[in-house]
Amino acid sequence: MTLRIGVIGTGMIGQDHIYRITNTLTGAEIVAVTDVNQEQAKEVVEREKLNAKVYDNGQDLIHSDEVDAIIVTSWGPTHEEFVLAAIDAGKPVFCEKPLATTAEGCKRIIDAEMAHGKQLVQVGFMRRFDQGYRALKKVLDKEEIGHPLMLHCAHRNPEAPGFSGDMAITDSLVHEIDVLRWLLDGDDYVSAQILTPRKTRFATEGLQDPHIMLLETKQGIRISVESFVNCQYGYDIQCQVVGDTGTANLPEPATVPIRSEAKASTEVFTDWKDRFVDAFNVEFQEWIDSTLKGEMNGPSAWDGYVVAVTTDTCVEAKRTGQIEPISIPEIPEFYSKKIVNM
Ligand code: NAI
Ligand code: ISE
Numbered sequence: 001m002t003l004r005i006g007v008i009g010t011g012m013i014g015q016d017h018i019y020r021i022t023n024t025l026t027g028a029e030i031v032a033v034t035d036v037n038q039e040q041a042k043e044v045v046e047r048e049k050l051n052a053k054v055y056d057n058g059q060d061l062i063h064s065d066e067v068d069a070i071i072v073t074s075w076g077p078t079h080e081e082f083v084l085a086a087i088d089a090g091k092p093v094f095c096e097k098p099l100a101t102t103a104e105g106c107k108r109i110i111d112a113e114m115a116h117g118k119q120l121v122q123v124g125f126m127r128r129f130d131q132g133y134r135a136l137k138k139v140l141d142k143e144e145i146g147h148p149l150m151l152h153c154a155h156r157n158p159e160a161p162g163f164s165g166d167m168a169i170t171d172s173l174v175h176e177i178d179v180l181r182w183l184l185d186g187d188d189y190v191s192a193q194i195l196t197p198r199k200t201r202f203a204t205e206g207l208q209d210p211h212i213m214l215l216e217t218k219q220g221i222r223i224s225v226e227s228f229v230n231c232q233y234g235y236d237i238q239c240q241v242v243g244d245t246g247t248a249n250l251p252e253p254a255t256v257p258i259r260s261e262a263k264a265s266t267e268v269f270t271d272w273k274d275r276f277v278d279a280f281n282v283e284f285q286e287w288i289d290s291t292l293k294g295e296m297n298g299p300s301a302w303d304g305y306v307v308a309v310t311t312d313t314c315v316e317a318k319r320t321g322q323i324e325p326i327s328i329p330e331i332p333e334f335y336s337k338k339i340v341n342m
Helices: 012-023 038-047 058-062 076-088 103-116 131-141 167-183 277-292 301-320
Strands: 003-008 028-034 053-055 069-072 093-095 121-123 148-156 189-195 211-217 222-228 236-243 247-249 258-260 263-265
Touching: 003 012, 003 058, 003 277, 012 028, 012 038, 012 277, 028 038, 028 058, 038 053, 053 058, 058 069, 058 076, 069 076, 076 093, 076 103, 076 121, 103 301, 121 301, 131 167, 131 236, 131 247, 131 277, 148 167, 167 189, 167 211, 167 222, 167 236, 167 301, 189 301, 211 301
Parallel strands: 003 028, 003 069, 028 053, 069 093, 093 121, 148 222
Antiparallel strands: 148 236, 189 211, 211 222, 236 247, 258 263
């Protein structure tokens, strides 16, 4: 059987996912697309030679009998509507982060999914599918560095065109908020603090950059994550875990060390698309395979909700300049399968 997929939002990442599903992965076909920019949607169908229909809107696509599963890659504020509609239609839906732009929106999705009675929603936290993060999680799960005490992380973008307000938190740091919780086997966060160091000269008017996010977990683990969205030199993701018997670092992506002209150098990626291309491919192949089996094994709507609660608290902590408590309810039985190394 081939999974017939409809894509809502044929912009930058929507096209990336359409390309991978069409040319790299197996088990699925893009049979429907839609975008408020209909011209763009038609161009994508033509360019990628898709056997796909262009729908006027997301609702029609979701409720079409020709669509088995939906991928939501439209703008964040539209995600809640489409995810709720997919649940209402009883169809599996992959929603790029964020699940919704507020914790309340995520809660509405959780309530709808639990009322439906079966998990249908996967959220696009692709770092859990990165081989480096999976290798790091194996080290932690086997307690090769003892019990984790501290994590020191960095999320650096070379530049951030169009970034404004709190996007360093709501658009970038969401990835660390999800993946670090997964690394620590669901040890949830209890407080957040946001520090605002000296601004870089390369931040656009009114944008604070960099930030430092400080998190504490229920077990007392202390986490610092630097977000620097105009670092100039490249796209650089770092994660070091300090345990009570040793340390473990997120492996650097494989690039060729070069020695020439009396210098030694290795390439640094400049874009998240290249740095995480394998993670995206694994994420979507596993989503296709699970969905064809009627299963949902990826980051759930509950994970999207926990990230939203934490993100909202970080935004508040930035506003108050204080350490703000993060209150995450007990995970409902419906979502409580152990966080596994997928
Ligand atoms: P984009 O602006 O390039 O594409 C979004 C597309 O959605 C646009 O073509 C727009 O016309 C369309 N759209 C907006 N509202 C719509 C509606 N109501 N119905 C149909 N189409 C609609 O944005 P981009 O960068 O592709 O981001 C899309 C989503 O993917 C965002 O939520 C973003 O956070 C997420 N994303 C995730 C990344 C990751 O690392 N997992 C990386 C980049 C983006
Ligand atoms: C972007 O939206 C993403 O989600 C990327 O994964 C992240 O690294 C980048 O900072 C965001 O702007």
